[in-house]
Amino acid sequence: MNHAEAGDGDWLPIADLKDLSEGINPVTIQATELVTIKKGDSLAVFAGRCLHQEAPMGQGILEENHLVCSKHLWRYRLDTGDLEGEPGIRLQKFECRIREQLLEIRQEAFDQLKATYASYDEDDDEDYVP
Numbered sequence: 410m411n412h413a414e415a416g417d418g419d420w421l422p423i424a425d426l427k428d429l430s431e432g433i434n435p436v437t438i439q440a441t442e443l444v445t446i447k448k449g450d451s452l453a454v455f456a457g458r459c460l461h462q463e464a465p466m467g468q469g470i471l472e473e474n475h476l477v478c479s480k481h482l483w484r485y486r487l488d489t490g491d492l493e494g495e496p497g498i499r500l501q502k503f504e505c506r507i508r509e510q511l512l513e514i515r516q517e518a519f520d521q522l523k524a525t526y527a528s529y530d531e532d533d534d535e536d537y538v539p
């Protein structure tokens with residue numbers, strides 16, 4: 410399914426609920442990496458690249474209250490996206506909703522992230538390589 414065609418303009422569908430597993434779910438929409446966290450009935454969506462060196466947060470480690478980058482172990486709070494001990498540094502967390510069994514995020518916020526990643530890719534010859 411092309412989720413990008415099913416939205417209502419302000420919201421962008423990013424995943425079918427039935428496709429999400431408990432824990433960390435990497436999601437790529439329009440070549441832009443996101444990460445969805447499912448813990449029981451709660452869902453959260455974050456930007457998919459670490460703020461340190463752009464390592465994929467989809468390969469991160471899920472702790473009780475944190476999403477931890479597997480590369481150098483930066484720890485982001487699940488409730489806010491704040492880097493532990495550095496509240497001014499925040500992994501983008503998206504407002505989200507469920508509509509007709511689809512998980513959706515705000516289109517405008519997604520567009521901002523997409524533009525940010527595009528600028529990284531233009532300027533940076535040293536993208537993270539696993």
Ligand code: FES
Pocket residue numbers: 459460461462463464478479480481482483
């Ligand atoms: S790239 Fe994530 S902590 Fe370094």
